[in-house]
Amino acid sequence: EAGVAQSPRYKIIEKRQSVAFWCNPISGHATLYWYQQILGQGPKLLIQFQNNGVVDDSQLPKDRFSAERLKGVDSTLKIQPAKLEDSAVYLCASSRDSTSYEQYFGPGTRLTVT
Amino acid sequence: DQQVKQNSPSLSVQEGRISILNCDYTNSMFDYFLWYKKYPAEGPTFLISISSIKDKNEDGRFTVFLNKSAKHLSLHIVPSQPGDSAVYFCAASDEDSSYKLIFGSGTRLLVRP
Numbered sequence: 001e002a003g004v005a006q007s008p009r010y011k012i013i014e015k016r017q018s019v020a021f022w023c024n025p026i027s028g029h030a031t032l033y034w035y036q037q038i039l040g041q042g043p044k045l046l047i048q049f050q051n052n053g054v055v056d057d058s059q060l061p062k063d064r065f066s067a068e069r070l071k072g073v074d075s076t077l078k079i080q081p082a083k084l085e086d087s088a089v090y091l092c093a094s095s096r097d098s099t100s101y102e103q104y105f106g107p108g109t110r111l112t113v114t
Numbered sequence: 115d116q117q118v119k120q121n122s123p124s125l126s127v128q129e130g131r132i133s134i135l136n137c138d139y140t141n142s143m144f145d146y147f148l149w150y151k152k153y154p155a156e157g158p159t160f161l162i163s164i165s166s167i168k169d170k171n172e173d174g175r176f177t178v179f180l181n182k183s184a185k186h187l188s189l190h191i192v193p194s195q196p197g198d199s200a201v202y203f204c205a206a207s208d209e210d211s212s213y214k215l216i217f218g219s220g221t222r223l224l225v226r227p
Contacts, residue, residue: 004157033214042118042203042217043158055212091157101146101207103215105157 025094137204
């Protein structure tokens with residue numbers, strides 16, 4: 001069974017530029033999560049999808065971050081415009097359904113904003 | 115407000131000895147706890163979990179203990195192996211918050227050969 005796929009693995013941009021990350025969850029997993037992990041901290045949930053609907057986006061900075069999961073499978077997370085403090089690893093995770101505690105993580109995208 | 119805390123940023127143990135990683139939480143509504151292991155340049159991988167109705171769960175060399183009255187859990191690795199060297203994250207969740215995970219800041223474990 002293939003794991004969670006993410007791309008790109010690394011991205012360097014200048015502040016005020018835009019960037020997009022892509023995630024393909026484990027096949028059949030209905031729930032998809034985006035996390036932000038700043039160096040030295042644990043992952044922090046940005047947004048949770050159940051199929052193509054948003055379950056929780058309370059921690060998403062909506063003035064600059066957006067995410068979508070149009071067909072209930074893969075998802076994109078966008079930052080526009082980026083700030084220096086957005087430098088972090090962006091992790092995508094999926095779980096079988098919204099009542100599953102166990103989440104499976106992708107390798108992440110390391111974003112550096114200069 | 116950190117709901118899940120891992121107060122030891124790092125731990126070093128000798129191969130073959132026991133590694134004990136600790137985690138404290140503040141939210142009494144948490145009903146499920148998980149440990150994840152993370153190698154550099156990889157995403158966290160699920161290691162072991164425990165429900166709040168239990169006080170111990172064992173899987174091979176890994177055992178998690180839960181003390182609800184103290185709001186404390188620990189991960190024991192016996193015996194420790196060099197391949198266990200990684201960052202370990204404690205996470206907590208509750209059914210009422212859509213099963214989302216709240217992570218601690220992690221403990222970096224180094225197992226010396």
